[in-house]
Amino acid sequence: MITDSPVADAPNNQSVNNGPVHSAITYEKIPTHIYADAKAASRAVAHEIADLIRQKQGEGKPCILGLATGSSPKTVYAELVRMHREEGLSFRNVVSFNLDEYYPMEPDSLQSYWRFMREQLFDHVDIPAENYHVPDGTIRYDKVAEFVKRYEEMIAEAGGLDFQLLGIGGNGHIGFNEPGSLINSHTRLMMLDHSTRAAASGDFGGLPRTPRKAITMGVASILAAKRVVLLAWGERKAPVIRGAVEGTVTETNPASYLQTHPNVLFVIDEAASSELTRMKSPWLVDTVVWDNKMIKKAVTHLSLTLGKPILKLTDRDYNDNGMSDLLAQYGQAYDINIDVFNQLQHTITGWPGGKPNADDTNRPERALPAQKRCIIFSPHPDDDIISMGGTFQRLHDQGHEVHVGYQTSGNIAVADDEALRFADYVVDFNSKFGINSPEATRIFQDAATSLRLKKDSEMDTPEVRHVKGLIRMGEAKATCRFVGIPVENAHFLNMPFYETGKVEKKPLGEDDVKVVMDLIEKIKPHQIYAAGDLADPHGTHKVCLDAIMEAVRRLKHKNFMKDCWVWLYRGAWAEWDVSEIEMAVPMSPDQVMKKRLGIFKHQSQKDGVVYQGTDSREFWQRAEERNRGTAAIYNRLGLAEYEAMEAFVRWKF
Structure with a gap:
């Protein structure tokens, strides 16, 4: 179990000793631990997994893990690899089942989750090859139904998942259970949402090359795990995290189904937590230290929420919106409003390098030196x-x-056809004007040839990258x-x-x-x-x-x-x-x-x-x-x- 570091004396919203941020009261319906950064959070999750593996080893039992792919779990896997190499953590008793795989997908493709798991974890630890399982992206279409049924049976035969690791998509998907997925869904072939394909398109060299389908464990399959931990990093995940942990259970945000699980934890960094009530407006959930930063945050939030300019905010507005203790500490709204308004006014400048021969007391940049x-x-x-x-x-x-x-x-970030057009131009130009640079001609000819023959699963050659x-x-x-x-x-x-x-x-x-x-x-x-x-x-x-x-x-x-x-x-x-x-x-x-x-x-x-x-x-x-x-x-x-x-x-x- 991930445990909290002592933070009784910590200021609101501050991480201490790489432990999670605490708040006495939250609006969250799922336990949510917030860490200063993804690295600290990943270490905590990796150590929970390692403790579980060791516990099962001590009991002489296999440890059944449900594993995820994507950017979120990479640092978790890196820490597990480190513990294997430096601390002797063995994976001999681990049996793993991955959440999903694109369909169709060859296992050696650059985008394959088989390849991802081997490169990130399996090839670096002592897990037996027969113990890890990833959905087969090469299975014939008419055999998919049989395959997904068997995948569920294999998990059940192993004793069920002891631990399920999850990421979350920008639309709330877990695994590839897109919005609209039902809570009773099981492993199946799934059509991918446009937003999911767009987010993955960079890995495939553009949206047209991105798969439209994937095999995924279902929501019910995930909820059957004894323990579920979901990871999320970055502010782009913040809105969907808030919906999942503070909103209602809804098929439009599949991660919200985790509210029904008895043993679930969200582990997120501060950027991903930025839309949570306890982070965005902490004065609504707990006592805060009313320093200048917090006052500015609260007053601007109040102004925008009520749709009233700062200078029109009243004592009643403060009292009705959880800011009465601010008034008690600093006096009437009028004075606070003017102070915050002036601070905002002083941020505005048409002179980002500083204004020469001007009083820079209330300007964001220094006047001197005049030319920077x-x-x-x-x-x-x-x-x-x-x-x-x-x-x-x-x-x-x-x-x-x-x-x-x-x-x-x-x-x-340059499309292949754009690079091919450029390479052809250089080769044709050199030929037309008799420019004799064998090495340059070779580079552009090799690049053009490579681009014409390139398969979707292949990396750019050094010549193409050049x-x-x-x-x-x-x-x-x-x-x-x-x-x-x-x-x-x-x-x-x-x-x-x-x-x-x-x-x-x-x-x-x-x-x-x-x-x-x-x-x-x-x-x-x-x-x-x-x-x-x-x-x-x-x-x-x-x-x-x-x-x-x-x-x-x-x-x-x-x-x-x-x-x-x-x-x-x-x-x-x-x-x-x-x-x-x-x-x-x-x-x-x-x-x-x-x-x-x-x-x-x-x-x-x-x-x-x-x-x-x-x-x-x-x-x-x-x-x-x-x-x-x-x-x-x-x-x-x-x-x-x-x-x-x-x-x-x-x-x-």
Whole structure:
């Protein structure tokens, strides 16, 4: 059993000793443990599984595990592998049954869950090969009914599942039990929801190549397990987690069926917990410490919930919405309203690099030095313009020395047909004009040949990745020219962790940190902008941010770092909560249009993006809606009305 670390004296919403966050009262109908990050949470779950395995070994019994795939359990499996290697944890008595598999699917395919489980766990521990089972994606269609019946029988013959590990889809699916699945459903062939296919499309090189079906254990099969633990990481899972643990039991959110299980636990990180009542409005469930951060969070939440500008909130509004103790501590609503309003007003600036010859007491950035050196770190070659294109342009126009550090090549996000068109062009150009570069010609000819013969299950060759990287590099340079900065200010770091040719990346390494450190030391910036979009804690943005933070920590003793501020922006997926924003840069309609044209320079990312996710809009549409949404929130709070805004939070290292 996962146990809680002592946190009796901990402030609200803070993790202590890597243990879960506590709250005396919650709205949750399922026990939910919140950890600071996925790594700490995964360790706790892995240790529960290890304890169960050892307990069963002591009893001379097999341990029957139901296992999941996807990004969520990877860190759990990594910890189990570590315990096997370093602590002697044996899997000889483990019998496992996996939740699901795409259909049809060859077991050696890159996307196969057979392959996933072997690479993540089975090949690294001593579990006998005959003891692990994954649904067969190669079974003939007319044999599927017989197969799924037998799969259920095998679980029953083994004694039933002692422990079922789950992830959760963005639409609430568990296994591949999509919305609409019934509580009494068993192992079966399932049609996949469009949102599920869209979320997986990056693994398959686009939606058209993504399977439409999967074999999955049913809801009843999952609920039959003696113990169920569900994992969820990242803020993109936050809404569906809230629905599952605070909402009603409904087929539209299959994870909510777990409310009926007597021994279930949700293990989530703080990002995935952000929509839970105890995290979003903790004053409604428990006593809170009314510091400035909490006051700002509560007042903005109250204003938006009631649809009233901050300066119109009354004592009664506070009393009727769980904030009477705030009034008792700080006085009337009028004074609190003005204080919070002024704080929000002071975040707005048209001078993201600081306004020269101005009193900067209430401005988010320093006035001096008047001309700053700035590095915008862009995880992919288009994050700079998508996430902060208006600010990027402002910094240049206002005379600052702007550099962009493109952290990865972004090569896997280029469609094969786009790369083939580019490779054919180069080969034809060289041939037509008699350009004799045997090595270059060979690379592009090999890439073109590989792309023509490539199967869906095959990785890109090094030559293809090179071509795709050149495409994205050219687009990034075009953006820099569009903004007005010299191309030599575009730095292509090609961090090694990214260059696997697969969606799955290598862990952050020393070489990754060093290349970031080298650029910071070379530029000696007064400002660093970094992507703080952690919607997917296993994604490229998270790894790139970790590299920057580690580089900054190592360099903070340098004299130039004493005058360096780090600002975090969000990507096309989410935005900062208004109570967190420390700098908001407004944009006029013309500036919004110019940003859009800058995004258009990334032609390979238009009209059918490889890694589009569940959002069918193009990146420029997402960015504009997000920026307009931020401006609209400020306006609803009673501040000036702008066309759009880009928002930033300062990381005080």
